[in-house]
Amino acid sequence: MSLKGFHIFFITISTALALGLGFSCVWAAQTDDAPIYRNTAIFSFIAAALLVVYGFWFYRKMKRLRIIT
Amino acid sequence: MEIPYTVTARPDTGLWNAKVGIWLFLASEVMLFGGLFSAYVFLRLDAEPGAWPHGLLNVPVGTMNTAILIASSVTVVMAWASLKMRKFRAYWWYMLVTILCGVIFLGVKLVYEWPQKFDHFGAFIKKDALEKYEPYLGNHHLAEKGLPQRTEISGHLHNKEALNDPNVKEYEIALDPVNADPTNPNMDRPHFLYVPPTDKIATIEKEDVEYANMFLPKHSAYFASYFTITGLHGAHVLGGVIIFTYLWLPVGTKLYKRNPEHLANRVEVAGLFWHFVDLVWIFVFPLFYLL
Numbered sequence: 001m002s003l004k005g006f007h008i009f010f011i012t013i014s015t016a017l018a019l020g021l022g023f024s025c026v027w028a029a030q031t032d033d034a035p036i037y038r039n040t041a042i043f044s045f046i047a048a049a050l051l052v053v054y055g056f057w058f059y060r061k062m063k064r065l066r067i068i069t
Numbered sequence: 070m071e072i073p074y075t076v077t078a079r080p081d082t083g084l085w086n087a088k089v090g091i092w093l094f095l096a097s098e099v100m101l102f103g104g105l106f107s108a109y110v111f112l113r114l115d116a117e118p119g120a121w122p123h124g125l126l127n128v129p130v131g132t133m134n135t136a137i138l139i140a141s142s143v144t145v146v147m148a149w150a151s152l153k154m155r156k157f158r159a160y161w162w163y164m165l166v167t168i169l170c171g172v173i174f175l176g177v178k179l180v181y182e183w184p185q186k187f188d189h190f191g192a193f194i195k196k197d198a199l200e201k202y203e204p205y206l207g208n209h210h211l212a213e214k215g216l217p218q219r220t221e222i223s224g225h226l227h228n229k230e231a232l233n234d235p236n237v238k239e240y241e242i243a244l245d246p247v248n249a250d251p252t253n254p255n256m257d258r259p260h261f262l263y264v265p266p267t268d269k270i271a272t273i274e275k276e277d278v279e280y281a282n283m284f285l286p287k288h289s290a291y292f293a294s295y296f297t298i299t300g301l302h303g304a305h306v307l308g309g310v311i312i313f314t315y316l317w318l319p320v321g322t323k324l325y326k327r328n329p330e331h332l333a334n335r336v337e338v339a340g341l342f343w344h345f346v347d348l349v350w351i352f353v354f355p356l357f358y359l360l
Contacts, residue, residue: 001092002337003146003149003337003340003341003344004146006341006344007142007146007340007344010142010344010347010348010351013348013351014139014351017135017351017354017355020355020359021132021355021359024359031258032255032258036129040128040129040132043132047136051139054143058146062150065150065153065154
């Protein structure tokens, strides 16, 4: 596997982590009303969305740059 | 004598030497970290209810460190892609950012996170003395709610000589909030943020203590696992930073001028190692900080 393939795999796992952190904070916020949980959940979901956007951008860019196979 | 297949791939395998080498190395690393993670999971599953520490790590700081490592994996790929496109200046900058991310990660670990643990103290109370320290443990309150009982009183140790001097019969502890106000419902679950010890001092007699120590590896199976795994991971991050610095220094420039594809291959191999190190952290973070 090339660095490109491993990077896409890594970004996928990172997105899963960000979503997991977000959902765990939503779950924690239901029993504890501290703003830190809400803020971390929002941060995590935004991070997950950015990672998905970046992942697709990276994939397309690597496909376009045919020097990187 | 020139070593073959450092730049071009072997016709029969389609791979160049270093790529085969790095994947064999990463396979051995998977077994190393896999063994340690398995040990941690089984220790955790086998722990008495309520005995496994929770909420001792600072989640926002851990999240920031995770974001730094993810960002560094992006910059290292960009550095490699820049070399492939023969944009050496861009490579130089991306590599510099990658090195800085690694240094910041290590700095946070060694200057902030670990020293905070070294300065913290915990005393496990003997079963027959739990009632005596009920004002600090709040076990009646926990029993009413059906929660596991507390046996540890923790905080900042005022008389550190008590650790080694048998003539000192008591520990004087500036209590953590959980022991300063144990019946507060907010203390029923671990805190997300690190909460510093309070000004409330408790005196714990040594004869009532089953076991006491600073938050060092010998404190508990939790801290032994935490320091082993994060320490080993930190050593890998340091290794990656050293490799990247070597490739970023004039050595890399010389190699680029001689054969840019050779430098690109070296950066790719180092980048694969760096991605593996980052991937390990992606498992360390939820396992230690969140679960």
